[in-house]
Amino acid sequence: MLNKNQIAQRLAKELKDGYYVNLGIGIPTLVANYIPDGIKVVLQSENGLLGMGPFPFEGEEDADLINAGKQTITTIPGSSFFDSAMSFGMIRAGKVDLTILGAMEVSETGDIANWKIPGKMVKGMGGAMDLVASAKNIIVAMMHTNPKGESKLLPSCMLPLTGIGCVKKIVTELAVLEITNEGFKLIERAPGVSVEEIITKTAGKLIIEGNIPEMEM
C-alpha cells in the first residue's frame, strides 16, 4: 500500500517533457516534488500563474504570491502572471496538458464528485468544475476508500457531481486504474497489494485482464 508521497511519486510518472500541468490541492500538490530528471513541466496555478516554483525560504514569503491552495510559493525563470479569466481561458481552450485533482467519489463512467456533502460540508467547487469540463487529460489522486472504509470507486456517484464522463485515470494507495467504456480497468497494483483486495474495495465494475503488474516506483 502506498502512502500519500508514494501516490504522488507514481503520479509523477504520468508527466511528459513540455507538459503544462495543473495540480489540485492535497496529494496532487506533492507531485511537484517528484518531477523526473530530464523532464521539464510548467505548473499552472489557476489563480493566475504559469511557472510555479517551490515554497519560499523561511522569511522570504510574499503575501502577493500564492498558489490556488493559498500557500506561499515562488516562481521559476520564465514564469508569467495573468488574471483569472485568462487563467480559465487557457484551461477551457485545452492549452493545459494534464490536470491532477482529488476526489470524494469517481464513477465507472468517469464522473467525479469532490465539492459538497449535502447538509454536512460545503467546500465549493472552486476551479474544479472548469478544469474537469475542459481539460484533455484528467487524473484523479485519492484514497481507494473513505474513512468509513467504503469504496470511492462506484457504479455511479452518490454525492453532487463536479463533472461527468471526464476522468481518464485514477491513482490510489492500492492501484492504478483507467476509465474505459466497460468500467474501471485495473492497470497496476501497489507493491504488496493483492488483486483480491482491490476487487473487495472497488464497488464499481472492475475489469481485470491477465496478470496485473506491480507499480514500478
Place this chain on the structure above:
Amino acid sequence: MNKVFINALSALTDINDGATLLLGGFGLCGIPENCITAMIKKGTKNLTCISNNAGVDDFGIGLMLQNKQVKKMISSYVGENAEFERQLLSGELEVELIPQGTLATRCMAAGYGMPAIFTPAGVGTEVAIGKEVRTFNGKEYLLEYAFDADFAFVKAWKGDSEGNLIYKETARNFNPLMAMAGKITIAEVEELVPAGTLDANQIHTPGIYVHRIFEGKNYQKRIEQKTVRPAPLNL
C-alpha cells in the same frame, strides 16, 4: 474630472443598503482591505457580494459576514471559513456557488459589453439546473449571464490619478475583471502616483474602467497558508 479620493470612506459614501458589490481578491490575496473596513464602519446592510471567497472568519469579507451585512454571497469557494460554512448550512445567508472560471468570465463579459457567455463548466451538475444548454461541435455548454453590479472594489499595487492600475504577482487574480465589470469601480492602491509616472506599456487596467481611486493605508496582507522550506545553510 477628479477621480482621486482621500480615503475609502469618502469614496464609498453613496453605497446604500441592498447594493450589489464585486470584490476582487483570491483568498486574502489582493483583497480591497480598506474598502471592506470602511463598509464595516458604514454598516451598510442587505448587500449582495460577488467575490471568489468570503475571506476568513476574522478578516476580509468574513468580517462583513460576522457583522450580518451580507444578504447573499456569490462565490466559488467556501474553503476553511467556518462562519461562512455555518451561515450557509443554517440558511441564514443566501449563497450561490458557481465555478471559478464562470465567475471570472461573467465579470469579463460585463466589462467587454457582452450579455452572456457559453461555458462547459457545470454541465451535468446541479450548477446547470434551470440554465440554457447549447451544443457546439458535439459538446454541451451552459449559457451564463454577465454580472450586473452597482459597485466594484478592487485592489492594485500602483495606480495613477487617471485611474490606470498595475497589479502585483498573483494579487492580480479577479481584480482587473471586476474593475471592468462595475458600474462604478473604486480602486484602492498601495501607491498612488501622478498621471504620466507609470509606463503606459505596463498598465493592466486602463483608467476608463476606474471611477474613483485612493491610496490605501495600513495593509495587513495576511497570509492564509504560510508554507516555506528551510533556509540554505550558510557554511
